[in-house]
Amino acid sequence: MSKREVYVIGYGITKFGEHYELNPSSSATQALSKAIQDAKISKDLIQSLYFGSLVSNRNDQSYIGAEASRECNLNIPITKIDVGNASGAGAFHQAFIAIKSGLLDCIAVLGTEKLSDFVNSSTLEKILGGTIDYLWEFEQGATLTSLYAWMTQAHMKEFNTTMEQLASVPVKNHKNGVNNPIAQFRREISLKRFLDAKRISDPIGRFDPATNCDGSAAVVIASKEFVESHSEIEKKVKVVGSAQSSDKISLHHRETLSSLLATQIASKKAYEMAQISSKDISIAEVHDSYPIGEILAIEDLGFFQKGDGGKATIEGKTQLNSDISVNTSGGLKARGDPFGATGIAQIVEIIQQMRREADKRQVDDIKYGLTQNVMGTGASVLVHILSNMEDDK
Amino acid sequence: MEPPKIWRERRGKYLVLGILCQDCKKKSFPITQYCPHCSSENIAELKLAQTGKILHFTRVSQTAEELMFYAPYIIGLVELDDGIKVTGQITDTKLEDLTEGMKVRMVFRTLSKNGEEGLIGYGFKFVLI
Numbered sequence: 001m002s003k004r005e006v007y008v009i010g011y012g013i014t015k016f017g018e019h020y021e022l023n024p025s026s027s028a029t030q031a032l033s034k035a036i037q038d039a040k041i042s043k044d045l046i047q048s049l050y051f052g053s054l055v056s057n058r059n060d061q062s063y064i065g066a067e068a069s070r071e072c073n074l075n076i077p078i079t080k081i082d083v084g085n086a087s088g089a090g091a092f093h094q095a096f097i098a099i100k101s102g103l104l105d106c107i108a109v110l111g112t113e114k115l116s117d118f119v120n121s122s123t124l125e126k127i128l129g130g131t132i133d134y135l136w137e138f139e140q141g142a143t144l145t146s147l148y149a150w151m152t153q154a155h156m157k158e159f160n161t162t163m164e165q166l167a168s169v170p171v172k173n174h175k176n177g178v179n180n181p182i183a184q185f186r187r188e189i190s191l192k193r194f195l196d197a198k199r200i201s202d203p204i205g206r207f208d209p210a211t212n213c214d215g216s217a218a219v220v221i222a223s224k225e226f227v228e229s230h231s232e233i234e235k236k237v238k239v240v241g242s243a244q245s246s247d248k249i250s251l252h253h254r255e256t257l258s259s260l261l262a263t264q265i266a267s268k269k270a271y272e273m274a275q276i277s278s279k280d281i282s283i284a285e286v287h288d289s290y291p292i293g294e295i296l297a298i299e300d301l302g303f304f305q306k307g308d309g310g311k312a313t314i315e316g317k318t319q320l321n322s323d324i325s326v327n328t329s330g331g332l333k334a335r336g337d338p339f340g341a342t343g344i345a346q347i348v349e350i351i352q353q354m355r356r357e358a359d360k361r362q363v364d365d366i367k368y369g370l371t372q373n374v375m376g377t378g379a380s381v382l383v384h385i386l387s388n389m390e391d392d393k
Numbered sequence: 394m395e396p397p398k399i400w401r402e403r404r405g406k407y408l409v410l411g412i413l414c415q416d417c418k419k420k421s422f423p424i425t426q427y428c429p430h431c432s433s434e435n436i437a438e439l440k441l442a443q444t445g446k447i448l449h450f451t452r453v454s455q456t457a458e459e460l461m462f463y464a465p466y467i468i469g470l471v472e473l474d475d476g477i478k479v480t481g482q483i484t485d486t487k488l489e490d491l492t493e494g495m496k497v498r499m500v501f502r503t504l505s506k507n508g509e510e511g512l513i514g515y516g517f518k519f520v521l522i
């Protein structure tokens with residue numbers, strides 16, 4: 001593998017939520033221009049823009065990246081990377097590869113989504129239907145939520161995971177989200193409120209899913225050579241692992257519903273690339289679009305034994321400044337989930353933590369941070385590892 | 394669904410056919426050109442078992458417009474007697490009356506309606522035996 005080192009040198013993120021006043025390109029431009037400003041470099045040094053978005057094609061204007069680049073006045077290649085609702089991390093992975101390859105030295109990566117334009121919730125359900133097996137799951141009547149309900153049932157049955165353990169995931173994440181200025185929901189929600197809520201797809205309750213919203217996030221990444229030759233760059237965070245894996249898209253084709261094989265494979269590859277193990281991770285941003293999502297993640301990433309995720313969460317082992325602080329940003333649940341932007345927002349949170357810009361949600365003594373972004377029910381998973389360690393090479 | 398897609402998928406959706414690989418002898422669903430187990434092209438169509446048992450089920454109350462006609466409905470993961478697993482609605486019953494492991498039988502029903510004038514999508518659902 002190429003020994004070239006890759007750094008994130010700047011980030012930008014918009015407030016997540018409902019922004020009826022913003023058109024999709026304005027939201028994307030906000031994040032992109034903030035990221036370029038934060039990198040302190042001249043925008044002319046950026047050689048390429050990779051962007052990820054699940055539905056930008058449906059906001060009338062296909063290929064939103066072109067519009068965003070107009071406001072930044074860039075004439076560089078603009079490429080949309082499609083990994084469904086994990087397209088943000090997908091775009092980051094491809095940009096990482098492009099720098100590793102040696103062909104490019106400085107790339108902007110953008111994740112963006114404008115979902116408040118879809119006022120009819122049936123439209124969004126249909127869009128999400130495209131992230132599961134559309135023909136043999138969605139058209140048969142299944143939805144993303146109902147499939148996550150089955151995964152929840154499978155974990156409860158196999159490992160005696162309780163409703164209280166499941167609800168402790170969003171309780172923690174909402175608590176973290178209070179201190180995240182860009183989060184859509186900055187308020188705590190009690191365990192009782194989650195447990196008492198009406199079941200929409202049993203055992204999933206009304207308040208359990210993350211909310212689909214508007215938001216954009218961007219980063220600028222560069223090679224070590226580029227960083228060394230531009231003294232204006234003040235802050236850098238090293239990307240030490242980047243991996244993607246896939247699994248059968250339909251749940252009815254999988255061996256088990258109580259783990260995500262793609263998470264296991266992608267994280268193994270990322271740990272190998274970073275030459276570390278799961279024990280070295282201090283903070284992680286994982287795909288908690290449903291409570292079971294985080295429980296599966298912390299097991300499949302190797303933070304806890306298979307089946308222990310629920311117990312670990314309710315015992316506080318994933319809360320802020322515990323052994324492994326999970327979803328310090330508030331996760332998808334409190335931050336909101338603008339699909340394509342989420343994968344980049346997760347990386348932004350790790351960078352803010354490593355640069356000690358996370359204020360009241362700051363975690364101390366971070367060595368490595370990890371992100372996990374899931375497409376649909378796990379047909380594709382991306383894992384990224386960033387390092388806060390001083391260069392020893 | 395658009396007419397070309399309905400036409401193309403008719404054998405899977407209406408006749409519930411899968412494939413039996415002539416090389417590795419494994420069954421799979423839906424019909425594919427290549428065996429998903431060994432990638433052989435040497436495959437034969439196979440009629441799936443018409444009965445099975447419920448592995449998972451839950452309620453769906455919000456979905457695409459064309460599927461909202463029967464909502465809320467119950468969606469299930471069913472293991473057919475030949476070992477193939479499929480996703481389908483469990484109909485003519487109530488959520489409270491269902492438990493995992495119950496035996497079901499395949500029935501041919503309306504799945505989707507595109508408004509008053511649009512095409513009607515047909516396919517299989519399940520009823521309790």
Ligand SMILES: [Zn+2]
Binds near residue numbers: 414429430
């Ligand atoms: Zn075969």
